[in-house]
Amino acid sequence: MYEINICHLYPDLMNLCGDRGSIIALTRRCEWRGIQVRVKSVSLNDPLSNEDYDILFIGGQNLDQSIIHDDLKKGKGKVIREAVEANKVILAVCGGLQLLGRYCRTQDGRDLECIGALDLWTHEGDNRLMGNLIFECDFLKNEHFDGLIAGFENHSGKTWLGSGVKPMGRVVTGFGLNGEDGYEGAIYKNTYCTYAQGSLLPKNPALTDHLITLALKNRYSDFESLEQLDDGFERAARDSIIKSLMGKKNF
Amino acid sequence: MKQGFSNLRFLAAILAAKLSIVILRLLRSGGTSLPGKLALKLHPKILDRLSGLFRVTMITGTNGKTTTSRIVANMMEQNRMRVVTNKSGANLSSGITTTLISALTLGGKPRVTHALLETDEAAFRTLAPRLKPETVIVTNFFHDQLDRFGDLQTTVDKVREGISKIPDAVLILNADDSLCASLGRNVSNRIIYFGMGEGVYPETGANINNDAAFCMQCNSRYEYSSVTFGHLGHFSCPSCGFGRPHTHVECSGILSYDNLGSNIEISGPDMRITVKLALPGLYNIYNALAGASFGIAAGLDEKEIATALSGFESGFGRMETIHANDRELKMILVKNPTGFNQVLRFLLTQERPCVIALAINDKLADGTDVSWLWDVDFEVLTLMNDRIRAFYVSGTRAEDMAVRLKYAGISPDMIMMEKEYSQLISKALQKAEARESCYILPTYTAMMDIRKILKRRFGLKEFWK
Numbered sequence: 001m002y003e004i005n006i007c008h009l010y011p012d013l014m015n016l017c018g019d020r021g022s023i024i025a026l027t028r029r030c031e032w033r034g035i036q037v038r039v040k041s042v043s044l045n046d047p048l049s050n051e052d053y054d055i056l057f058i059g060g061q062n063l064d065q066s067i068i069h070d071d072l073k074k075g076k077g078k079v080i081r082e083a084v085e086a087n088k089v090i091l092a093v094c095g096g097l098q099l100l101g102r103y104c105r106t107q108d109g110r111d112l113e114c115i116g117a118l119d120l121w122t123h124e125g126d127n128r129l130m131g132n133l134i135f136e137c138d139f140l141k142n143e144h145f146d147g148l149i150a151g152f153e154n155h156s157g158k159t160w161l162g163s164g165v166k167p168m169g170r171v172v173t174g175f176g177l178n179g180e181d182g183y184e185g186a187i188y189k190n191t192y193c194t195y196a197q198g199s200l201l202p203k204n205p206a207l208t209d210h211l212i213t214l215a216l217k218n219r220y221s222d223f224e225s226l227e228q229l230d231d232g233f234e235r236a237a238r239d240s241i242i243k244s245l246m247g248k249k250n251f
Numbered sequence: 252m253k254q255g256f257s258n259l260r261f262l263a264a265i266l267a268a269k270l271s272i273v274i275l276r277l278l279r280s281g282g283t284s285l286p287g288k289l290a291l292k293l294h295p296k297i298l299d300r301l302s303g304l305f306r307v308t309m310i311t312g313t314n315g316k317t318t319t320s321r322i323v324a325n326m327m328e329q330n331r332m333r334v335v336t337n338k339s340g341a342n343l344s345s346g347i348t349t350t351l352i353s354a355l356t357l358g359g360k361p362r363v364t365h366a367l368l369e370t371d372e373a374a375f376r377t378l379a380p381r382l383k384p385e386t387v388i389v390t391n392f393f394h395d396q397l398d399r400f401g402d403l404q405t406t407v408d409k410v411r412e413g414i415s416k417i418p419d420a421v422l423i424l425n426a427d428d429s430l431c432a433s434l435g436r437n438v439s440n441r442i443i444y445f446g447m448g449e450g451v452y453p454e455t456g457a458n459i460n461n462d463a464a465f466c467m468q469c470n471s472r473y474e475y476s477s478v479t480f481g482h483l484g485h486f487s488c489p490s491c492g493f494g495r496p497h498t499h500v501e502c503s504g505i506l507s508y509d510n511l512g513s514n515i516e517i518s519g520p521d522m523r524i525t526v527k528l529a530l531p532g533l534y535n536i537y538n539a540l541a542g543a544s545f546g547i548a549a550g551l552d553e554k555e556i557a558t559a560l561s562g563f564e565s566g567f568g569r570m571e572t573i574h575a576n577d578r579e580l581k582m583i584l585v586k587n588p589t590g591f592n593q594v595l596r597f598l599l600t601q602e603r604p605c606v607i608a609l610a611i612n613d614k615l616a617d618g619t620d621v622s623w624l625w626d627v628d629f630e631v632l633t634l635m636n637d638r639i640r641a642f643y644v645s646g647t648r649a650e651d652m653a654v655r656l657k658y659a660g661i662s663p664d665m666i667m668m669e670k671e672y673s674q675l676i677s678k679a680l681q682k683a684e685a686r687e688s689c690y691i692l693p694t695y696t697a698m699m700d701i702r703k704i705l706k707r708r709f710g711l712k713e714f715w716k
């Protein structure tokens with residue numbers, strides 16, 4: 001029997017907008033396939049050890065949280081940098097995305113140092129980039145799936161990627177990373193970052209299964225692929241939002 | 252002469268607004284903000300002027316505004332205070348202007364002595380100095396429709412700023428809510444704190460959605476000696492000493508508690524009363540405590556307070572019951588995780604089988620991001636699986652609701668989609684058997700649309716009357 005351990009970082013501080021949904025989705029989709037799951041929360045002053053988990057989830061929250069920055073500087077930042085380089089599976093959403101980057105420049109021009117695990121950076125803008133977000137991911141495309149991911153974004157930071165980091169996809173509707181270059185999300189090794197928050201994984205089972213597959217491959221050398229599930233409900237939820245938005249472009 | 256002109260303009264604005272109220276009624280439209288907008292256009296300072304004509308109480312906070320407002324209005328009316336209240340979400344300046352104008356004669360004289368006004372937390376800052384309230388009730392702060400207001404701290408600070416401009420108002424604050432209680436720090440106002448007594452409510456275990464885990468003053472994690480729900484409880488900060496203030500009005504005992512209401516004991520200065528509260532759910536005990544605190548502020552005695560609270564029956568949007576032959580349709584508004592969790596906890600107390608219909612919209616008044624559904628503990632519904640005949644999902648985001656139920660552990664073949672409300676009501680009623688209930692849980696705009704159909708089919712009275 002396969003096992004997966006999920007680490008939810010700062011669930012009490014970075015849990016805006018139903019991020020818990022992504023933990024629930026990972027858990028259920030493992031359970032439905034007989035994979036044993038354990039979810040562990042790690043918060044302020046708790047130790048973080050890369051041996052303890054297979055998937056690390058960092059949720060969304062505004063970056064201006066000095067307590068989180070202090071806690072990361074005390075050691076977790078370094079542990080996360082090592083995890084990223086060691087091909088651990090990581091999903092970071094919204095504030096989590098910004099936190100993994102190099103720095104975040106506030107509106108009054110201060111640079112808040114971030115953990116620098118990924119070569120990306122964020123500048124606070126004047127407007128909130130908010131609304132439903134649809135983007136197209138080539139790495140998820142296959143004969144059964146069109147690669148479209150649907151989510152909700154709500155951020156004022158505009159993020160830019162360095163040369164080593166690839167975007168997750170192209171924006172179809174919404175703003176994405178910065179509302180300017182038409183890209184959304186960031187991928188580096190097995191770390192995935194996106195501004196699509198909340199019910200991201202529940203509504204996008206292809207992405208959820210992609211992350212579970214990567215984690216199982218990391219842990220079990222003989223693992224090949226996941227058994228297919230009936231995703232009728234999930235597909236309907238995604239399709240209905242795509243249908244209601246088609247033709248609306250923001251960037 | 253100048254005075255005369257300004258008075259003329261005031262009367263003209265009132266006349267215009269009153270005329271538009273009449274026209275809107277004739278058109279059978281429930282529009283509540285348009286007349287106020289018109290009056291504000293003709294006389295931009297009309298609100299400051301209007302508020303001087305009434306003794307104003309303001310109610311703000313995330314949950315319980317409407318119910319608390321109804322409890323207080325009922326208490327006022329029973330005790331010879333004639334009052335006008337704003338209804339059905341008309342809680343911005345234009346809606347409040349409409350409300351106050353509707354309580355004036357054509358000659359601009361007030362027909363009632365008191366005004367009881369619900370206001371949006373974000374609008375409180377600008378409205379408080381204009382309305383100059385004698386009393387302010389703040390119910391609580393929870394995450395709600397974040398895409399409109401930004402983070403919770405900002406919301407609390409907006410209310411704090413409003414309070415700083417009304418040093419003479421009596422503040423009625425929820426002591427169990429650290430965010431709300433913090434409003435009473437460093438102000439010169441008279442304050443009445445209300446809350447749940449220590450150990451009165453049985454412990455409910457871990458609270459997952461903690462909106463305020465960390466001290467506002469020093470960022471340390473609060474310690475709790477007891478929790479009622481969400482972040483409400485007996486909190487204290489181990490570092491700086493900020494903690495739950497001493498309460499003046501406290502629920503000192505819950506004698507019974509079921510799906511129809513509760514029997515509670517309320518204690519305060521010169522007060523020890525038993526109240527039979529015909530409102531289900533723990534959150535309504537807090538609303539009753541806020542009401543009792545108002546009674547103290549208004550100088551009522553314990554008998555008057557007890558009578559008013561015991562005689563209160565639930566009203567608009569909170570829990571409406573409609574008899575459809577031998578079945579009951581019950582509609583309860585859902586709008587944020589904390590409120591929704593309370594509704595689910597109430598459903599768990601149901602002994603008979605029932606049908607549950609969830610209508611989730613994502614319009615501006617509902618919150619355009621439906622991710623909040625993932626912060627609601629739908630998982631508890633699996634505890635009453637054997638008593639649920641079917642789930643129906645409806646509204647613009649019915650599909651998202653279906654996914655949420657599936658991931659909560661509800662079997663997909665129990666979940667039916669019906670986007671047409673008339674069909675939804677018919678099907679839900681058919682699924683239920685004699686003497687059973689169908690619960691309809693809609694978000695705000697879905698509720699408005701469903702009410703129209705209920706009105707047509709069952710003669711429900713119009714909400715703005």
Ligand SMILES: [Zn+2]
Nearest residue numbers: 466469488491
């Ligand atoms: Zn403190």
